[in-house]
């Protein structure tokens with residue numbers, strides 16, 4: 001079966017996007033893995049599936065599959081590409097849309113500047129809402145990882161994030177420690193592992209070892225989680241510029257109970273067709 005796709009990225013976090021509005025598409029985990037494979041498939045960090053909404057108070061539904069084939073709750077860089085995609089494909093002419101995801105409704109908006117601003121919803125910290133086996137909410141939690149004992153902040157943006165502050169991002173053991181945190185037994189659904197270096201109260205550098213994809217050049221929900229974790233610990237003040245290896249995001253957060261706003265680019269790279277086996 002031939003499937004048309006659009007290759008997109010948000011700061012180098014790249015996606016294969018399918019129009020599930022005009023054609024019904026169902027992907028198995030194995031098909032997702034094959035599409036995401038950078039040698040045997042198209043290659044991407046995540047697959048995004050745009051669908052009609054099942055609700056009349058939102059415009060579209062948005063399904064996200066990691067390169068390992070697992071379906072997940074949220075993707076920030078993907079949300080920016082989502083609104084660019086539905087505009088470019090003539091699926092809507094509204095600059096701001098409401099999108100149903102597995103973890104709630106987000107609101108991406110195309111700005112006149114060409115950037116995209118997304119209301120990513122309210123971050124959550126209660127251990128019950130984060131797959132973290134803890135007995136009470138705290139700003140940080142100790143975690144034994146191999147011979148390391150680290151302090152992590154745990155933030156849900158719909159998807160789970162563990163955020164670690166480091167002094168030097170270039171020498172941080174993101175591959176080894178990130179993989180160990182991602183699959184740590186304290187996170188039954190696994191977790192995205194963010195490594196944050198605070199530069200000023202309004203600037204951080206960030207690398208994220210993503211659940212189901214490994215280290216990516218940028219992680220939108222990871223940038224939200226890191227900024228929120230830093231603001232909660234009085235290291236940061238809103239707005240926060242998050243400098244990732246793929247480029248910069250601006251995160252705004254007015255504090256507990258408020259939504260996180262993320263602003264950044266979304267690019268289309270090419271259109272293609274693949275044989276779905």
Ligand SMILES: N[C@H](CCC[C@H](N)C(=O)O)C(=O)O
Pocket residue numbers: 013045046064066072073074075076077078159160192210211212213216218219220221222
């Ligand atoms: N790996 C993430 C999903 C993609 C998130 C990321 N690409 C973003 O931009 O937020 C997870 O398993 O929760």
